[in-house]
Amino acid sequence: MKTVLEIPEQRFYRNIDAGQCPGCPSNLATKLTMQVVFEVARELGQDPIIFGQGCGVGRDLLQRSGIGTHDSACVGLRLALEMRGVDRPVVVIDGDGQIDMGFDDFTGAFQLGYPYMHVICDNQAYAASGTHATGTTDPLARVSTRPDGRVGRPGGHLAPRKQPAMMIRFSGARYAATASPSHLPDFEKKICAGLRQMPSFIQVFTPCNIAWGYDDDQAAHVTRLGVTSGIWPLWEWGDEGFRRTIPFHRENVGENLREYLRGQRRYGHLKDADREVMEKYVFELNDLVDRMAKGFAPGS
């Protein structure tokens, strides 16, 4: 399969101009997803339907259903297409709040196995509503809904984040992956793989300039640090098994993680002991990924 950059006559796809922040990774991820989906589908002679809702995704007439119901929307759409004798790929792009508010909807639709691709732009917050925690907010991040807590874990989210991509692979998804717009070739390959192995789910790392508290021109840097620090491991789990797609270097965690945390006001309250907690958390996350890669290795 060709990459997007190899396809001639490219068009530029855009969200609605909803005043997203400059450099918003969610905005970038959405545009890139559309770019890959439309251009790859065109090469294959397909005519995709894309809809969704979210801060960086935008909201307009293409929002087809209420918050937390986009997966059942895909089921209804797939069935209607079937009854009308039409075959068009269905892709939904939304945010991590959709998974929290519609977990039943999310798992139920995937369990039924209708072919569609769900991409979430995960900014670990209800950012447009004042930085409230979601199920994927990382530990110790400052959010507006959690008062300061115990010594060593001040003000913030105490529990490890949910792993919706892993969960949904156990609930009917044929392909699940994490991605980041900082690693574009990897991102593009995963969107293509998701289109080939539906139902598929891709959880995209999309830091939020406002909720996370970094300068707009640092968006790309923070996004890349999320991957290199190990806090956002990149992996995929499809027909061929589970594998890391970008290597994890344990020796780089310390420096990259410190820079990642230092660059965000949501971690501005951390003490040295808290940073050790976060480092331990990153190793635990990556141990989990390594165990999954070992247990569900290609060909295993």
Added chain:
Amino acid sequence: MAEAPPSTRVKVITGNEAAAEACRLARVKIVGFFPIGPSDEVGESLVQMMKRGELDARVIDLENERSVVNAQIVATQAGVRSCFSTNSEGLVFAYQPLFWAAYARVPILVHVAHRAMEPPTMIVTDDHDTIIFRDAHWIQYFCENPQEVLDTTLQAYRVIEDHEVLLPVFVTYAGWEVSHSSFPVEVPAQEDVDRYLPPFRLPPELDFVAMDFREYYGKRRIASIGWVHEYMELRYKVDRALNGTGRTRIVEADEEFRRVFGRGWGGLGELYRTDDAEVVLVTMGNVAALARHTVDDLRAEGKPVGMLKVRTLRPFPTEEVRSALRRARVAVLLDRNPVSLLFQEVRAALYGQPNQPLVLGRVVALGGRDLTSLDMRELAEEGFEAARTGKGEPEVSWRFRVAREGDRR
């Protein structure tokens, strides 16, 4: 009265089965399903029809009513006719998409065999479950018997799919008493239904499947967050669709139904022997059957009594109420819900009218509590007594026979 077409068959079926027959005749393509008694027999019957090859459709069976209604909405936005049946807790589970359906102008149909809201966890009948959606801009039909359920379902699709209406509809009937009681029902032939009910077509600009997304996302578009400059206009259009065009289309659909099938139900409401009535019993749903008999009995005794059956709670038949009560001295409102909604609505409809009757609100038959012909006669007599004394007190009261008094501890 015109005759039913000769191709009509008579079947002895329940209200739920009548609802399913109507959906089959309407050629629904999507059947929403989630278990809840006493409504789920509609979906079960449709699945049996699919198994027998009588219906070409697909089933939506997601995790709860919210997901099912939402999938039904999007399937309908993609140009496919759909149905779903639920009630009480199922409806409140779907609270969010129910509002979405109305304000996104999606013509979906939901059958409701009424069931009490919890607590306590009861499966008995009570109109309360759809009444709480009276302010959601849904059309709400209240049906008296399985025949009306079947006929109303066909009428409802015709109304809601009109491009000047495009609103969702509840077709409701009493749980158990109608949903599970067998009646002889005239089931029209498919070709007659096809003449009456055209295939579902969305306006092209609203048909999700017809959209070119590549083209759409390839253009610069301005944010529409909040619809600030259009919100009031949008709501105005929805309200006009319900209380303007919708009202007209409901009456027209019933008149056309009478022309094709030889049977009508009065449009927004049925006025029965109200012309010279001194006392008018105002009802909804299957309570109307008993009220009609009581009117006949009392008329035979020379007592000037009539009945108004409110067929659509929304849009509310304001003009029909005023017309039925123009000469009445007392209106006795029989509310089968704990919030005396009919009392509120009728009083509002009469406000400012000349020669207003006394209005007595009576809450009856909640949870299937017995309402006998003697009770109905007493309620009418109470109306005559109020007419004689000129006193309508108490304005609202609950009338019921104590159940199983001996069992009380």
